[in-house]
Amino acid sequence: MTNLSKDGAVTSLYTIPLTLNDGTRTDFGRFKGDVVMVVNVASQCGLTPQYAGLETLFEKFRDRGFQILGVPCNQFAGQEPGTDSEIAEFCERNFGVSFPLTAKANVRGKDQHPLYGELTKFKTSVLPGLVKWNFEKFLISRAGEVVARFAPTVEPDSAEVLQAIEQALAELNEPKSPHVIP
Template sequence: MNNFLRTQPVTPLYSIPLTLNDGTRTDFGRFKGKVVMVVNVASNCGLTPQYAGLEALYEKFHDRGFEILAVPCNQFAGQEPGSDDEIAEFCERNYGVRFPLTMKADVRGKDQHPLYTELTRFKTGLLPGFVKWNFEKFLVNRDGEVAARFPPAVEPDSADIIDVIENALG
């Protein structure tokens, strides 16, 4: 098949609306053709230092088509109480975060963001179903499919995560 005849499959993920931390309205389609790690984050969690590892991943792989989308969430022990502006400032000041953050959102329950409704349909592995805690990681491949899911305690620089990213990037 000629390259110009190829079309990328459309997945439900690509049509999901997003509002970034700065108020920009977009959708997950902005990541079409890229490998994306989606992570629910919090500023006052024991796992918050993972921001440093996430930023390191972003710097290492961004030029190869890798993105990170952080979704601040206050559902787990109230560990993300700040405003969207405060969260952005915290991430920049403490971890030099350059990857995009959404506005604060629910990742489970009756007000679950539609992105997480789709992500949690991925039911294999150790953590099927709903999000258990802050810093749970979903890796979406270039075709918009969830390729992997990692529990919160798995560090961003773990061999498992790096291997999956490398494979997804090709």
């Protein structure tokens, strides 16, 4: 996804810095070439059981170039109060989560993480720019463009999510035919 920043410079999702749950500093470029689902997560939410569905998706599609990035966030009713290490331990113990998690971050407001600043530019008829609640899902193509956005109540194993992932995985798997002039 290429956008113009406030100063007119071209920005890309891949240049956005990330701090992983274990303190590792990286950037979204670590996912370049993969299809990625970014989900803001919380451990004490009614939707927390979606962690199991997310892990199932990750296991099902990761060999085909699919990644999930969980972004713990405490902005919605204080439902992610733990430290980064407590969150990681909770996710592994209760749901077997093996996909990467970032350090806790804000997904809206004046301290919004830059990744969400870019992601929330993608709007659908039912989902305006702002993230409304925990477990909202953004699907990013191999080319780094947001191609789908799903409401928090849409389960990870729903037909619409599975279809969108399959489509995104298929799109750049096929080699582009060179333009041949007869």
